[in-house]
Each structure stands twice: as structure tokens, then as C-alpha cells.
Amino acid sequence: xxxxxxxxxxxxxxxxxxxxxxxxxxxxxxxxxxxxxxxxxxxxxxxxxxxxxxxxxxxxxxxxxxxxxxxxxxxxxxxxxxxxxxxxxxxxxxxxxxxxxxxxxxxxxx
Amino acid sequence: xxxxxxxxxxxxxxxxxxxxxxxxxxxxxxxxxxxxxxxxxxxxxxxxxxxxxxxxxxxxxxxxxxxxxxxxxxxxxxxxxxxxxxxxxxxxxxxxxxxxxxxxxxxxxxxxxxx
Numbered sequence: 411x412x413x414x415x416x417x418x419x420x421x422x423x424x425x426x427x428x429x430x431x432x433x434x435x436x437x438x439x440x441x442x443x444x445x446x447x448x449x450x451x452x453x454x455x456x457x458x459x460x461x462x463x464x465x466x467x468x469x470x471x472x473x474x475x476x477x478x479x480x481x482x483x484x485x486x487x488x489x490x491x492x493x494x495x496x497x498x499x500x501x502x503x504x505x506x507x508x509x510x511x512x513x514x515x516x517x518x519x520x
Numbered sequence: 521x522x523x524x525x526x527x528x529x530x531x532x533x534x535x536x537x538x539x540x541x542x543x544x545x546x547x548x549x550x551x552x553x554x555x556x557x558x559x560x561x562x563x564x565x566x567x568x569x570x571x572x573x574x575x576x577x578x579x580x581x582x583x584x585x586x587x588x589x590x591x592x593x594x595x596x597x598x599x600x601x602x603x604x605x606x607x608x609x610x611x612x613x614x615x616x617x618x619x620x621x622x623x624x625x626x627x628x629x630x631x632x633x634x635x
Contacts, residue, residue: 443623452524452611452626453563498563507576508624510555512562 413437414501414511422517426488431514433499434481440502442475442482447496447513489518522546524627526612532633538600541630543612544593553624554587554597555611563611569595602634 417432433442441460445453457466459475459482466473470493472485486493496515500508525544533539545552553568567577572589580587584603589595599606609631613624 450628452613452629453624454626455623458623507565509565510563 414499414509416497416499416511416514418514419512420515420517422519423489425490425518425520427518428485428487429489429516430483430485431497431516432481432483433501433511435501436480437501438479440479442479443500443502443508444473444482444484445498445500445510447498448494453496453498486516489516491518491520494518524612524614524625526610526627526630528630529628530631530633532635533602534635535603536601537634538598539602539606539632539634541597541610541612541632543595543597543627545595545612545614546625547593549614549616549625551615551617551622552589552595553613553615554595555613555626556608557611557629558608566597599632602632604634607632607634 415434423429441458443458444456446456447453457468457473459466459473462477462479464475470487474483482499494517496513498510498513500510502508524546527542550571554566555563556566557563564579566579567587568575569589585599587597609629611626611629613626615622615624
């Protein structure tokens with residue numbers, strides 16, 4: 411079983427601050443996905459990264475896949491209350507499984 | 521287009537009772553996944569189907585859990601008998617393909633409480 415550890419578990423910041431959350435594993439993944447989940451809803455895919463060292467940007471969100479494809483980070487610039495939610499990373503291998511981390515619960519206060 | 525539909529949204533039952541959760545995947549999606557989410561264990565994959573056939577049920581906790589997909593537009597997850605430790609949010613997701621390139625579309629979940 412490939413375990414994904416996410417940190418921090420909880421993060422509470424003020425609107426306008428920057429933040430970075432992490433997803434780490436001892437195993438190599440073929441790809442890694444980031445999802446955001448809002449209260450009372452299912453997770454929604456934000457991005458998929460597949461190449462070691464890859465960086466993808468989605469407006470104020472920047473995603474990076476580690477060179478060794480064992481870790482990933484999500485950086486949010488100038489956080490807004492609408493960014494509040496549970497951020498989940500999910501790692502995929504060459505099979506059909508996507509394994510999820512426990513998530514980082516982000517609260518952005520106005 | 522309708523997304524993944526799950527019913528009921530909330531279920532409260534007593535220990536020992538049978539519980540059936542229902543899912544309608546997005547039309548045209550060949551893969552269907554059942555997950556369970558708790559604060560302690562996060563999001564766990566229970567079972568997934570490809571073209572209505574169960575492919576991997578290694579995440580199913582024990583024999584009290586069973587899942588079926590009689591056709592491409594309907595799946596059920598049954599717990600019999602239910603126990604308090606089964607309390608969780610159960611999600612159904614579907615995708616066009618499985619694997620690491622593919623996006624899973626999640627339903628809104630069923631919040632199960634077993635008293």
C-alpha cells in the first residue's frame with residue numbers, strides 16, 4: 411500500500427496570505443492529483459501532474475510534482491475565503507488505483 | 521448534464537439493521553468507485569467496477585459489506601448488519617477510464633449514522 415501523508419493537517423490563515431501544503435510518500439507515483447472538497451460535497455479535481463519536476467498553475471494555485479515523483483506541493487497566493495476547503499492529494503500507479511491522503515483542511519478568514 | 525447521483529443523502533439507522541446506499545454514475549462512464557470517508561482514516565477506496573464487473577474489492581472492510589452493479593446506470597453498496605463503526609460519509613465516483621490520467625467525478629455522498 412502506498413501511503414500519502416499530507417501536511418499540515420489543519421491550516422487557518424487570513425485573507426491575502428500565501429500558503430503551501432504538502433503531499434509526501436516514500437513510494438514513486440506515476441501521477442498525482444489534487445482535489446478540493448467543500449463541506450457537504452464530494453471532492454472535485456483541480457489538477458493532475460505526471461512528470462517529475464512538473465509545475466502547473468491554475469490562477470492563484472501552483473502545483474509542483476517532485477523530481478523523484480514521490481511528493482507534491484500546492485501553493486496558494488493571496489488566499490481568499492473561497493479557497494476554504496479540504497485539499498486532498500491522490501497518487502496513482504500503473505494499475506487502476508488512486509490512493510488518497512487524509513487531506514489538509516484550510517480555512518481562510520476574511 | 522447531471523453529475524453522479526447518490527441516495528439517500530443522509531441515513532440514520534440502528535445497529536444491526538440493513539443499509540443500502542445507491543449510486544447512478546454519469547452516463548458513458550465505464551468505471552464506478554465506492555469510497556468511505558472518516559476523520560480518522562480519510563478517504564478509503566472500498567471497491568471499483570469496470571463495465572459493471574467488480575475489479576478490486578480489497579478495500580471492502582469485511583463480509584458485512586457487499587456491492588453490486590446490475591447495469592451501467594446503477595450500483596448499490598449494502599451493509600448488513602450495520603455497526604456504529606460503519607458511521608461515515610460514503611461517496612460514489614465515476615470516470616471514463618480508470619488509472620492515473622483520468623478524472624473521477626464524485627457524487628455528493630451519503631452521510632450514514634449507525635446508532
